[in-house]
Amino acid sequence: MQKAKRVLVVGAGPGGLTAAMILGKRGCEVEVFEKQPQVGGRNARVTLNNFHFDLGPTFLMLKEVLDKVFAEAGAKSEKLLRFKRLEPMYRLQFDDRRMEPTTDCEAMKQEIARCFPGRENTCERFLAREGARFARLYPCLERPYHKLSSMLSLNLLKALPHLALGKSLYDLLNGYFTDPKLSLSFTFQAKYLGMSPWECPGLFAIIPYIEHHFGIYHVFGGLNRISEKMAEIATANGVKLHLNTPVRQLLLDGRSVRGVVLQDGREVTGDEVIINADFAHAMCNLVPTGVLRKYSPERLKKKRFSCSTFMLYLGVNKIYPMPHHTIVFAKDYRKNVDEIFNGGVFSEDFSFYVHNPSITDDSLAPAGQSAVYILVPCTNLRGKVDWTLEAADIRNRILDALENRGGMPDLRQHIVAEKMITPQNWQDDCNVYAGATFNLTHNFSQMLYLRPRNRFEELQHCWLVGGGTHPGSGLPTIYQSGLIVANLITGSN
Ligand SMILES: Cc1cc2nc3c(=O)[nH]c(=O)nc-3n(C[C@H](O)[C@H](O)[C@H](O)COP(=O)(O)OP(=O)(O)OC[C@H]3O[C@@H](n4cnc5c(N)ncnc54)[C@H](O)[C@@H]3O)c2cc1C
Structure with missing residues (x-):
C-alpha cells in the first residue's frame, strides 16, 4: 500500500482549511499550524462581551463554490450551516438618492426606474452581456496556471474576446448605464478586490x-x-489542527521545502507544504533571506497591492432599522478613490460600508441590541497616514459620518462595546503585508500565470492557497485555490 502523503499547512484561514479538509478526506496525513488561538484568519469571529462580529468577510457570493468544496470534503453545507439569501441585496446611499438592488429582474427594473428614470432597460442588457462573459471566464478561474502552456488552454482562448482588454470596469459598465451614479452602483464592487473601478480590469464585470x-x-x-x-470537517477527516502555533520559517533543503520550523524551534517535516499565510508576509518572513528571486522582499516592493480597511466593531444597545448591508458613497466618489489609491491620505469626504446583521440574525447580540461593523476603505501602509497618531481622530470622524449620513443619528449614546482595527493593526496583529487587506491587486500583470502560482514557482514541494495566489482574493476564489491545490497534490482533476 502506498504511504499517505504528509502535508503541512501554514495558516487556518479559508484557503488553508479548504485544502486541509479535502486532503484529509482523500487520505493524506495533514497538519495545520495556525498562529492565532482560533481558526478563520481574516474570516474569524470577533467577540466583545456578548456581541459577535465577522472580522472580515460579510458577503457570501457564489455559494455553489462553497457547496462544492464541502462536498469534496464529504460534507453538506446546508446541513451544517444556515444560509439566508438577502433581498434586496444591499442599500446604496448616495448624497441625493438611494437604491436597493435586488436579483429579481423586474423589481430591479422598477428600482432603476425609480432612482434613474429612463435607464430601466440597461439592466437586462447588462445581465445578458455579462452572463456570456461569466460563462466564458469562470471556467478559467477553476484551473491552475503553473505552466506557460496553460495560457493556451481552450478555455482561456475562448475567453479571450471577453477579457475587455484595455477597458476598466467603470469604462466598460458606464457603456451600458451612462449615468455616473448608476454606473457606480454596478462598479463599486471593484472594492471587493481592494481596487478602484477606474483601474480594475473590465473583465471583473463578472462580480x-x-x-x-x-x-x-x-x-x-x-x-x-x-x-x-x-475546521470541524477537517478534524473529522483526520486533520491535526494546532492553534497558537506560529510557524517561524520554512525548512529548506536548497530550494526544496522539507517542512516547517515552529516558533518554539521544533522542526516538523512533511512531503508537501501549503502556505495560506498572507503571501507577501510569508515571502518576507517565512523564507530564509536570499532564497527568493521573483518574490524577494525587494521585488515585492515593486508589486501593486490592494487598499486597506479601517474597521470599527460596535456593540450597540439598540437595533437600527437599517438594511443588513449599506454602502454610503462619498459625495465625490472619484476623488475619494483617487485619494485612497494615489494620494495616500484619509479622505475628508470618505465612503463607508455598514454591516447591520442583527436586523436579520438575532444570534449576534443580546435581545434588542445589535453588532454593527463599519468598514472604511482606505490607503494601505504605503500611504502617508500615521495610523497610531491619527486613529482616534479618524474613529471620531467615522462616528460623525454614521450619525450624519449613515442612518444612525444617535449612535455614540448607544455604543456599549467597541473594537477598532487600523491598517497598522492588520499588518502587525494579523500578518497582512502593508495592511493590504485584499492582497496583491488583480491587474493583468498580477493575474493567472503572472500571479504567484498555486504550485509555487520559486520553491519545490511548496503550494499557495488564499487571496494572494490564483484565482484571487474573495471567498469563492479562495475556496477554489484550496481545491486546486488539493487536486494538484493528489493528482486529481
Ligand atoms: C475587512 C475584510 C472584508 C472582507 N470582505 C469580504 C467579503 O465580504 N466577501 C468575500 O468573499 N471576501 C471578503 N474579504 C476577502 C477574503 O475573503 C478574506 O480576507 C479571507 O479571509 C482571506 O482568506 P485567506 O485564506 O487568503 O487567508 P487569511 O484569512 O488571511 O488566513 C491566513 C491565516 O494564516 C495565519 N498565519 C499567518 N502567518 C502565520 C504563521 N507564521 N504561522 C501560522 N499561521 C500564520 C493567519 O493567522 C491566518 O489565520 C474580506 C477581507 C477583509 C480583510
Whole structure:
C-alpha cells in the first residue's frame, strides 16, 4: 500500500482549511499550524462581551463554490450551516438618492426606474452581456496556471474576446448605464478586490453579474461559522489542527521545502507544504533571506497591492432599522478613490460600508441590541497616514459620518462595546503585508500565470492557497485555490 502523503499547512484561514479538509478526506496525513488561538484568519469571529462580529468577510457570493468544496470534503453545507439569501441585496446611499438592488429582474427594473428614470432597460442588457462573459471566464478561474502552456488552454482562448482588454470596469459598465451614479452602483464592487473601478480590469464585470444573478448570502452566526465548520470537517477527516502555533520559517533543503520550523524551534517535516499565510508576509518572513528571486522582499516592493480597511466593531444597545448591508458613497466618489489609491491620505469626504446583521440574525447580540461593523476603505501602509497618531481622530470622524449620513443619528449614546482595527493593526496583529487587506491587486500583470502560482514557482514541494495566489482574493476564489491545490497534490482533476 502506498504511504499517505504528509502535508503541512501554514495558516487556518479559508484557503488553508479548504485544502486541509479535502486532503484529509482523500487520505493524506495533514497538519495545520495556525498562529492565532482560533481558526478563520481574516474570516474569524470577533467577540466583545456578548456581541459577535465577522472580522472580515460579510458577503457570501457564489455559494455553489462553497457547496462544492464541502462536498469534496464529504460534507453538506446546508446541513451544517444556515444560509439566508438577502433581498434586496444591499442599500446604496448616495448624497441625493438611494437604491436597493435586488436579483429579481423586474423589481430591479422598477428600482432603476425609480432612482434613474429612463435607464430601466440597461439592466437586462447588462445581465445578458455579462452572463456570456461569466460563462466564458469562470471556467478559467477553476484551473491552475503553473505552466506557460496553460495560457493556451481552450478555455482561456475562448475567453479571450471577453477579457475587455484595455477597458476598466467603470469604462466598460458606464457603456451600458451612462449615468455616473448608476454606473457606480454596478462598479463599486471593484472594492471587493481592494481596487478602484477606474483601474480594475473590465473583465471583473463578472462580480456585479455574480451578485445580480446568484445573489448574496448571510450565514447565521456570521460568515466566520464557515471557517469554524471547515475546521470541524477537517478534524473529522483526520486533520491535526494546532492553534497558537506560529510557524517561524520554512525548512529548506536548497530550494526544496522539507517542512516547517515552529516558533518554539521544533522542526516538523512533511512531503508537501501549503502556505495560506498572507503571501507577501510569508515571502518576507517565512523564507530564509536570499532564497527568493521573483518574490524577494525587494521585488515585492515593486508589486501593486490592494487598499486597506479601517474597521470599527460596535456593540450597540439598540437595533437600527437599517438594511443588513449599506454602502454610503462619498459625495465625490472619484476623488475619494483617487485619494485612497494615489494620494495616500484619509479622505475628508470618505465612503463607508455598514454591516447591520442583527436586523436579520438575532444570534449576534443580546435581545434588542445589535453588532454593527463599519468598514472604511482606505490607503494601505504605503500611504502617508500615521495610523497610531491619527486613529482616534479618524474613529471620531467615522462616528460623525454614521450619525450624519449613515442612518444612525444617535449612535455614540448607544455604543456599549467597541473594537477598532487600523491598517497598522492588520499588518502587525494579523500578518497582512502593508495592511493590504485584499492582497496583491488583480491587474493583468498580477493575474493567472503572472500571479504567484498555486504550485509555487520559486520553491519545490511548496503550494499557495488564499487571496494572494490564483484565482484571487474573495471567498469563492479562495475556496477554489484550496481545491486546486488539493487536486494538484493528489493528482486529481
Ligand atoms: C475587512 C475584510 C472584508 C472582507 N470582505 C469580504 C467579503 O465580504 N466577501 C468575500 O468573499 N471576501 C471578503 N474579504 C476577502 C477574503 O475573503 C478574506 O480576507 C479571507 O479571509 C482571506 O482568506 P485567506 O485564506 O487568503 O487567508 P487569511 O484569512 O488571511 O488566513 C491566513 C491565516 O494564516 C495565519 N498565519 C499567518 N502567518 C502565520 C504563521 N507564521 N504561522 C501560522 N499561521 C500564520 C493567519 O493567522 C491566518 O489565520 C474580506 C477581507 C477583509 C480583510
